[in-house]
Amino acid sequence: MKEKPLFFVLIALTILLFLLSLSVGKVAISFSEIYQVFCGNADEMLHNLVFNFRLTKSLTALLVGISLPISGFLMQELFKNPLAEPSVLGITSMASLGVAIVIFMFSIVGLEEYLNNPWMIIFASFFGSILALVLIISLSFRIKSSASLVIIGFMIAGLAAAFIGIMQYFAPSEKIKSYLVWGFGSLSGLSWEQLGIFTLFVFSGIIISLFTLKGITALLLGEKYAQSLGINIKKMRLIILISTALLTASATAFAGPISFVGLAIPHICRTLLKTGNMKVLYRWVFVTGIFFMLLFSILTEIFPFGTLPINIITALFGAPIVISILLNNKNEVR
Template sequence: MNNNRWLLLPFLLILLFGLNLSLGSVHIPFREIISILTGHEGREPVWSDIVWNFRLTKALTCMLAGGALALAGLQMQTLFRNALAGPDVLGLTSGASLAVSLIFMSPAAGLQFLTTPNPWTIAIAATFGCTGVFLIMLAIARKLLDNVSLLIVGLMIGAGTSSVVSVLQYISRAEEMQTYLIWTFGSLGGLNWTELTVLAVVLFCGAAIAIGSSKSLNAWLLGDNYAVSIGIDIKRSRFWIILSASILTGGVTAFCGPIAFVGLAVPHLVKLLISTSNHKILIPMVMTGGAALMLFCDILSQLPGNTQVLPINAITALIGAPVVIGVIMRHSRLRP
């Protein structure tokens, strides 16, 4: 990078992090927030609890989820050499949604897995759903050498699992379906410190694999033949890239629900800003950009002075959809 535009992303992240901490239904002066974070007591005893156990955990969740989804999207776009590939193209999110729908709507099918689902059981169910789809995709990937065919198979698996969820919704009761639909809206504010720690460890493992695959990702940009010519084992490389994207996507979906458009839009926005295709630079920058965008979306989802919070998926779609349209317009031939 021969310019300093990349410095904008860390600065923007810090700014949005501070702004996110300062917003909420209870007004807390920013100076008091800084004082609480540095170990001092706030003027009001309840302020410390709000900052530490609600606002800080939510802001950190935004950063982890945004960075993970953006990194997973970058890997999928590079692997498939498709500008419209996102972290859910392998059907992982759909697999998690199917598993969670069975938890909420199983009585409609004459089954009863759990009487009182809690956040941990939902996270475990989503993890099993993602893992199941990942194992299926892994088995298919061993038989397919063409990434385009693998992409199509992933989309078909996603369509199949979504159809099963639609059937469950059709036969389930209104209250069961409503609970599931609320989960599909996505949530960033429901994690405690224990859940946040588990999420951070899982996403760190996925990011470490991605960083270790940066050389392979650079090779994939120029195609399979080039990757082989420089000594890349394409089967092994594809396995690690898919594993990393699966861990990142599955971890976020398990704890935060399915969040759309972030992984699809952020890599394009970051590439426009820093103008590089080197993944050793792109990976940290895309993670920073994803964290900043998710914080921004969470800020928009909060109505200042009101206790109502908009679904995070509605905000990410409003921002991501124009980016997708711009990508299509940019990569398609337009009529004169």
């Protein structure tokens, strides 16, 4: 398979999807009208719709499409497990716990008015994610096995779920609904200021992740071979953890706990390419993630009975992929 021509086709299709995401919605907008918006010739209503709603949503989809698949790719290569994903270290669960504390506890202690601040949920989610990162990194210095880190991640996720369950049990029904709505995930509603911060965290995580590609490639032939090339395994694992945490934390904080994307996209790229070249896989995961998230963003808009939550679309897409992984790797996935 000629990889580079296909890659350029994928980039072209992704750009087309980005433009289409600005056009598709409850109110259809032609490409010529979009062109007028960016030229400054459109009326105020059309400019506001495209610039402050659809463009921000499309850029959010782009950033989520970068962060979660790259996180999944790094996790799968680090743990040598095709079922590893961004939530495997408990980062997503701790983000959910942070949001649950704000939604459930603030109403109990009389701070409910602060929930109207759009930054509050984002801060709570990000703080929970960073707390998980600190725990995992602290433990990674004491634990040599990557498999043990996965187990600890599951335990962190279990504890977070238990605390969330306790709060839900005593919370009023309207607060439970608010938490469930956040759990569906959303690509819309971000301001340009929030989008700027989201972009900063995502590209910080991406830049850090680039330093791991050489080590990941060497690890394909075993840890001893990697060490013979001068690869510091502990340092590389730490860099992967930091990069993954930054990417997952920012995506969860600004878009909610979006599932399956980080697991399915790297698997699709490996299946199509069948290559051990990590740089090739990395760039394909990068662009393919953007492609699918833009596609999912469009699908949420064309649903006839209202805007469909993004997590429903990703679950419908990702669940068959997980089943195929289990069927095709039954001797490897344990």
